[in-house]
Amino acid sequence: MLQNLFDISSRVIVITGGCGVLGSEMALYLAGQGATVVVLDRDAVKGAELRNRIKKMGGKSLFLESDVLDKSILEQNRQDILKSYGKIDVLVNAAGGNMPGATIATDQSIFDLDMEAFKKVVDLNLFGSVLPTMVFARAMVDAGTGNIINIASESALRPLTRVAGYGAAKAAVANFTKYMAGELALKFGSGFRVNALAPGFFITDQNRNLLTHPDGSYTDRARSILAHTPFGRFGEAHELLGSLHYLVSDASRFVTGSILVVDGGFDAFSI
Numbered sequence: 001m002l003q004n005l006f007d008i009s010s011r012v013i014v015i016t017g018g019c020g021v022l023g024s025e026m027a028l029y030l031a032g033q034g035a036t037v038v039v040l041d042r043d044a045v046k047g048a049e050l051r052n053r054i055k056k057m058g059g060k061s062l063f064l065e066s067d068v069l070d071k072s073i074l075e076q077n078r079q080d081i082l083k084s085y086g087k088i089d090v091l092v093n094a095a096g097g098n099m100p101g102a103t104i105a106t107d108q109s110i111f112d113l114d115m116e117a118f119k120k121v122v123d124l125n126l127f128g129s130v131l132p133t134m135v136f137a138r139a140m141v142d143a144g145t146g147n148i149i150n151i152a153s154e155s156a157l158r159p160l161t162r163v164a165g166y167g168a169a170k171a172a173v174a175n176f177t178k179y180m181a182g183e184l185a186l187k188f189g190s191g192f193r194v195n196a197l198a199p200g201f202f203i204t205d206q207n208r209n210l211l212t213h214p215d216g217s218y219t220d221r222a223r224s225i226l227a228h229t230p231f232g233r234f235g236e237a238h239e240l241l242g243s244l245h246y247l248v249s250d251a252s253r254f255v256t257g258s259i260l261v262v263d264g265g266f267d268a269f270s271i
């Protein structure tokens with residue numbers, strides 16, 4: 001009988017930032033595929049809601065309050081997960097995002113850059129992926145196998161105006177993805193994979209102000225993005241799920257160090 005390469009029902013998958021717009025969509029989907037989903041987030045209220053939603057649909061999940069910038073909390077999370085399930089197969093580093101203070105306004109320039117906000121956005125997006133990787137890869141290495149999926153962004157591939165800090169951080173996430181693919185495979189063997197998803201433009205809470213006016217109409221920036229997107233529309237959160245499933249599953253067994261772009265053609269297109 002042919003093996004189903006996409007069967008992920010035995011996987012224990014940890015998702016940081018799992019209560020976010022994209023993270024929760026991922027958690028619900030993966031639980032729907034039979035995987036055990038461990039949601040780590042600093043928002044305990046949303047965490048409890050998400051756990052209940054997964055439970056109602058018959059899925060297996062655990063919510064743990066966390067902070068991706070605090071190594072000792074992450075180590076406690078690791079201990080709790082191993083106690084409950086005995087292993088961690090996959091880590092999805094989905095905590096991240098831009099911050100309003102780190103965006104350069106249209107009437108500002110680089111000389112107005114708020115360095116504190118710049119550092120915060122790099123902290124969350126870069127170190128908020130590096131630290132969980134260090135902590136959870138330890139359990140993977142001890143088990144002899146593991147799979148890490150980072151979330152980069154279109155801004156990692158091409159600098160976008162106004163979001164210097166976010167772009168720098170996501171470019172570093174893309175670089176770290178490739179670095180870790182080599183690091184884990186060279187030092188611990190071919191049972192370890194590290195890849196990233198690079199979502200294009202999806203309207204969510206973190207970019208709504210940049211892309212829409214209060215009445216819902218598109219800003220000039222949104223129109224410019226759409227003019228540069230061969231599909232001519234923004235992505236829907238659920239359109240990331242197939243690519244995520246592929247990276248989580250054995251269908252991508254020989255894939256490591258790749259950045260899988262999901263953007264309606266934005267990155268491929270010039271004029």
Ligand SMILES: NC(=O)c1ccc[n+]([C@@H]2O[C@H](COP(=O)([O-])OP(=O)(O)OC[C@H]3O[C@@H](n4cnc5c(N)ncnc54)[C@H](O)[C@@H]3O)[C@@H](O)[C@H]2O)c1
Nearest residue numbers: 017019020021022023041042067068096097153199202204
């Ligand atoms: N939304 C988009 O269009 C888009 C595009 C490209 C990439 N991304 C990336 O996808 C990922 C998910 O984006 P999203 O839109 O779901 O973001 P979101 O803002 O909706 O969710 C982020 C989640 O992370 C949690 N979080 C924040 N700081 C944390 C911390 N220190 N410790 C633990 N949890 C923390 C928040 O509570 C929230 O639940 C991010 O890395 C983002 O940069 C998003």
